[in-house]
Amino acid sequence: MDKTIFVVDDNATNLLVTKNALQGDYTVVTVSSGKKALVLLDKIRPDLILLDIDMPEMDGFEVMLNLKTSENYADIPVIFLTGLRDEGIEERGRQMGAVDFITKPFSPPILLERVLFNLPD
Numbered sequence: 001m002d003k004t005i006f007v008v009d010d011n012a013t014n015l016l017v018t019k020n021a022l023q024g025d026y027t028v029v030t031v032s033s034g035k036k037a038l039v040l041l042d043k044i045r046p047d048l049i050l051l052d053i054d055m056p057e058m059d060g061f062e063v064m065l066n067l068k069t070s071e072n073y074a075d076i077p078v079i080f081l082t083g084l085r086d087e088g089i090e091e092r093g094r095q096m097g098a099v100d101f102i103t104k105p106f107s108p109p110i111l112l113e114r115v116l117f118n119l120p121d
Contacts, residue, residue, distance in 0.1 A: 002027045003119055004044065008037045008063065009052040009081070014104065018050060018081065021108035022115065034058035038066055041073055048119050050102075053082040053089065064096045077118050081106070 004027040007018045015030040022028045029044060031037040035058050037049070049067070053060035060080060067073045079100040080093045090101045099118045102111060 003047040004029060005115065006031055006037055006040070006044075006046040006049045006051075007081075008032075008034060008049060008055075008060070010055040011052070014052065014081075017105075018111070021106075021111050025112065026115070034060065034063035034066075037063060046076060048115060049076055049078045050081045050115075051078050051098075053080055053084055053093070061092065061096065064093070064098065068097045077120065079114065079118055081111075 005022060006029050007015055008031045009015050009018070010032055012032070015032065019028045019030055029040070029046065031040060034055055051060045051063060060082070064078060067076060067078065077099045078097065079102060080098050081102045081104060083104045085103055093101055100114050102114055
């Protein structure tokens with residue numbers, strides 16, 4: 001069965017580049033905000049979430065907090081996919097439960113490898 005990946009980012013170009021890197025291998029659902037992603041979870045359950053940190057309204061850390069404190073969604077693996085390059089940010093993300101941290105711009109083969117490694121069986 002196809003694995004479904006949510007890509008959550010407020011930047012349309014980032015959504016397109018990430019979708020293009022993954023769409024041959026996975027069902028990719030692009031979401032333009034953290035709030036929309038949380039609403040969409042009631043309709044579609046992804047196998048993995050690629051989550052930007054720096055977004056308006058609700059940043060990636062707030063989305064992560066919502067996911068990890070929910071009985072229904074706490075087990076969905078999250079990879080932060082962000083342009084922020086800061087060890088403190090990566091450490092905070094990992095403490096919150098992120099399984100990986102990929103900085104943008106990313107290499108599509110490396111993104112695919114990390115997604116494959118972190119997808120549940």
